[in-house]
Amino acid sequence: xxxxxQSPRHEVTEMGQEVTLRCKPISGHNSLFWYRQTMMRxxxxxIYFNNNVPIDDSGxxxxxxxxxxxxxxxxTLKIQPSEPRDSAVYFCASRGASLWGNSGNTIYFGExxxxxxx
Amino acid sequence: QKEVEQNSGPLSVPEGAIASLNCTYSDRGSQSFFWYRQxxxxxxxxxxxxxxxxxxxxxxxxxxxxxxxxYVSLLIRDSQPSDSATYLCAGNGLQGAQKLVFGxxxxxxxxx
Numbered sequence: 001x002x003x004x005x006q007s008p009r010h011e012v013t014e015m016g017q018e019v020t021l022r023c024k025p026i027s028g029h030n031s032l033f034w035y036r037q038t039m040m041r042x043x044x045x046x047i048y049f050n051n052n053v054p055i056d057d058s059g060x061x062x063x064x065x066x067x068x069x070x071x072x073x074x075x076t077l078k079i080q081p082s083e084p085r086d087s088a089v090y091f092c093a094s095r096g097a098s099l100w101g102n103s104g105n106t107i108y109f110g111e112x113x114x115x116x117x118x
Numbered sequence: 119q120k121e122v123e124q125n126s127g128p129l130s131v132p133e134g135a136i137a138s139l140n141c142t143y144s145d146r147g148s149q150s151f152f153w154y155r156q157x158x159x160x161x162x163x164x165x166x167x168x169x170x171x172x173x174x175x176x177x178x179x180x181x182x183x184x185x186x187x188x189y190v191s192l193l194i195r196d197s198q199p200s201d202s203a204t205y206l207c208a209g210n211g212l213q214g215a216q217k218l219v220f221g222x223x224x225x226x227x228x229x230x
Contacts, residue, residue: 042220042222042223043162043206043223045217045218045220048217050216055216055217056217091161106152106164107164107218108164109161109162110161111161112161
């Protein structure tokens with residue numbers, strides 16, 4: 001079974017440019033998460049979706065960031081305009097429905113998108 | 119106070135010894151806890167989950183949960199150089215039951 005698939009794996013862009021990161025969750029999973037990881041702040045949750053609906057976007061840093069999930073198999077995280085401080089690894093993760101107690105709470109990560117804004 | 123806190127280390131342990139990693143959490147309503155391992159340049163991968171007070175063993179790994187003290191730990195027995203990585207503790211709370219909040223991670227090095 002394919003894992004969480006992210007693209008691009010690496011991106012270098014100039015300040016002010018628009019960046020779009022893409023994610024395909026594990027088939028059958030109904031929750032999708034976008035995390036950002038930096039040395040200073042660690043792994044931070046930006047936003048998560050349940051059944052394609054955004055549930056909690058309190059971690060989105062500012063209006064320059066937006067995320068969408070038009071269907072169960074695709075999500076995007078967009079940064080416009082990008083700034084050097086956005087340089088980080090952006091992870092997408094997904095989780096299946098929890099049918100038996102807490103056993104469905106395991107989150108599986110994609111390989112990450114390494115973003116550098118110069 | 120951060121929701122999940124870890125000693126960032128680095129923690130250095132000789133090969134064959136027991137490595138002990140610790141984590142505390144602030145939300146008393148948290149129900150589920152996870153330990154992820156992250157090698158440099160890679161994504162986090164789940165190694166243990168624990169939901170009930172007490173110990174849970176899986177091979178060389180033992181997770182311990184003490185809800186009264188709001189404390190989670192991970193023990194790695196017979197440490198191997200391949201265990202060298204950053205270990206991330208994560209938990210969810212009643213209100214955030216659908217999301218995982220991660221600690222800063224503890225960098226572990228096993229010395230041959």
